[in-house]
Amino acid sequence: MTTYCFSLVRLFTGRACDANDKVADGLENPWLHCELEVHPGPHYQMLHEMDANIGLWARWLDGEAVLIPLPHCGLLTPGPNPYACWLFDGHGGGHSWEKYQ
Numbered sequence: 001m002t003t004y005c006f007s008l009v010r011l012f013t014g015r016a017c018d019a020n021d022k023v024a025d026g027l028e029n030p031w032l033h034c035e036l037e038v039h040p041g042p043h044y045q046m047l048h049e050m051d052a053n054i055g056l057w058a059r060w061l062d063g064e065a066v067l068i069p070l071p072h073c074g075l076l077t078p079g080p081n082p083y084a085c086w087l088f089d090g091h092g093g094g095h096s097w098e099k100y101q
């Protein structure tokens with residue numbers, strides 16, 4: 001059984017930033033949780049897909065998260081109807097379809 005990280009951080013605590021505020025306004029829950037398997041950090045959560053190949057990710061270690069665009073991992077499941085991993089390229093631990101299968 002896989003154990004996930006679920007490190008929590010609050011997005012954009014008390015700091016004004018136009019670009020960040022637009023993203024934060026679109027989130028119902030400003031709390032982020034890490035989407036990777038247990039690891040030493042930094043931690044990551046995808047906020048939304050920017051296009052078919054790039055996701056906008058929040059990354060944090062201690063305190064405030066920063067936003068960075070990262071290419072998708074894209075590794076496909078085996079079999080006739082493959083799903084592509086939507087985690088970022090080079091992520092540690094299992095792929096997204098191992099978490100949600």
Ligand SMILES: [Zn+2]
Nearest residue numbers: 005007034043
């Ligand atoms: Zn983490």
Ligand SMILES: [Zn+2]
Nearest residue numbers: 073085087095
């Ligand atoms: Zn992957």
